[in-house]
Amino acid sequence: MSRRVAAALVHYPVHDRQRAVVTSAITNLDLHDIARSSHTYGLSDLFIVHPVAAQRALAERVREHWTRGSGASRIPDRTPAIALLRIVPTLEDAVAELGPGAELWVTSAKSAASGLDFPQARARLAAEGPPVLLVFGTGWGLGDAVVERAMVQLASIHGRHEGGYNHLSVRAAAAIIFDRLLSLQR
Amino acid sequence: MSRRVAAALVHYPVHDRQRAVVTSAITNLDLHDIARSSHTYGLSDLFIVHPVAAQRALAERVREHWTRGSGASRIPDRTPAIALLRIVPTLEDAVAELGPGAELWVTSAKSAASGLDFPQARARLAAEGPPVLLVFGTGWGLGDAVVERAMVQLASIHGRHEGGYNHLSVRAAAAIIFDRLLSLQR
Numbered sequence: 001m002s003r004r005v006a007a008a009l010v011h012y013p014v015h016d017r018q019r020a021v022v023t024s025a026i027t028n029l030d031l032h033d034i035a036r037s038s039h040t041y042g043l044s045d046l047f048i049v050h051p052v053a054a055q056r057a058l059a060e061r062v063r064e065h066w067t068r069g070s071g072a073s074r075i076p077d078r079t080p081a082i083a084l085l086r087i088v089p090t091l092e093d094a095v096a097e098l099g100p101g102a103e104l105w106v107t108s109a110k111s112a113a114s115g116l117d118f119p120q121a122r123a124r125l126a127a128e129g130p131p132v133l134l135v136f137g138t139g140w141g142l143g144d145a146v147v148e149r150a151m152v153q154l155a156s157i158h159g160r161h162e163g164g165y166n167h168l169s170v171r172a173a174a175a176i177i178f179d180r181l182l183s184l185q186r
Numbered sequence: 187m188s189r190r191v192a193a194a195l196v197h198y199p200v201h202d203r204q205r206a207v208v209t210s211a212i213t214n215l216d217l218h219d220i221a222r223s224s225h226t227y228g229l230s231d232l233f234i235v236h237p238v239a240a241q242r243a244l245a246e247r248v249r250e251h252w253t254r255g256s257g258a259s260r261i262p263d264r265t266p267a268i269a270l271l272r273i274v275p276t277l278e279d280a281v282a283e284l285g286p287g288a289e290l291w292v293t294s295a296k297s298a299a300s301g302l303d304f305p306q307a308r309a310r311l312a313a314e315g316p317p318v319l320l321v322f323g324t325g326w327g328l329g330d331a332v333v334e335r336a337m338v339q340l341a342s343i344h345g346r347h348e349g350g351y352n353h354l355s356v357r358a359a360a361a362i363i364f365d366r367l368l369s370l371q372r
Contacts, residue, residue, distance in 0.1 A: 032355065075203065168226055169215075176365045
């Protein structure tokens with residue numbers, strides 16, 4: 001890719017299943033799975049966004065274990081993936097780290113009529129441009145405040161047909177989106 | 187798709203990280219994630235293959251909880267996905283349930299020079315033919331005994347370049363492979 005592409009996994013603001021805005025807890029396997037997918041597809045960083053210091057400390061301990069602790073010596077393949085983790089309190093921190101002009105691209109399981117389709121999004125990433133932050137929500141999806149300030153909303157993933165069942169885990173959705181946008185193999 | 191496509195998640199025989207042949211334990215999140223991806227992409231069944239009765243009973247309890255227990259009333263969206271789970275002791279049982287002529291297609295993170303590429307595999311699934319069982323290994327990948335008896339070995343997933351980092355979780359790999367083979371959206 002010509003542009004720097006990073007991802008962010010957001011724990012606040014996200015929806016719960018009644019669509020209230022909540023803070024979700026960090027899931028250990030999200031960090032591993034999405035870091036491994038991020039590294040496979042050449043992303044520069046995986047920002048873990050959590051407003052609660054104790055939750056950030058937990059994520060930092062996971063990072064430490066797999067980059068410098070006993071996890072790193074036991075399963076060295078995991079190290080370069082987990083090393084992509086950057087744990088921050090807000091999405092603004094992640095955007096700021098990417099530098100001036102960074103674009104926020106959000107993902108959603110809900111159909112957005114105006115969503116950018118994947119072939120177009122792929123072409124935009126292959127062209128020159130500022131860094132892009134692909135933003136994923138935990139729980140029942142990103143809060144409206146995040147979606148509204150995004151420069152791009154990606155189309156939803158449909159499997160077998162438009163409007164069909166789409167309740168992918170965030171781990172699966174991130175893997176599919178990285179593959180659609182960044183894979184060199186077709 | 188014209189053909190019936192199912193998936194199997196194998197816990198024996200699989201490799202550990204020293205490439206010894208072992209039996210892996212069931213990971214709860216594998217069942218959820220791969221069932222959700224399977225249902226999104228229209229697969230007919232997700233076979234959970236485990237030789238140990240106590241492990242199969244655990245998987246059956248997960249299925250029960252999310253299809254008829256309190257999980258089903260709390261998160262109804264999960265029910266049709268988890269209902270795809272079929273828990274069997276051996277891969278032969280899964281093949282037998284798909285009926286005469288069912289084809290075993292294996293997946294692997296290791297580059298197979300002879301692996302069927304994804305566009306060709308996609309075309310084969312779109313044509314008429316017997317049922318196909320897509321087989322995924324846990325741990326460090328499927329045992330040789332499974333790979334050797336497969337009719338098709340799919341190409342490995344490469345992210346940014348051939349021979350690059352590829353240490354996807356089985357949850358992520360299954361999602362990407364379903365998307366590449368079965369998605370109607372391109």
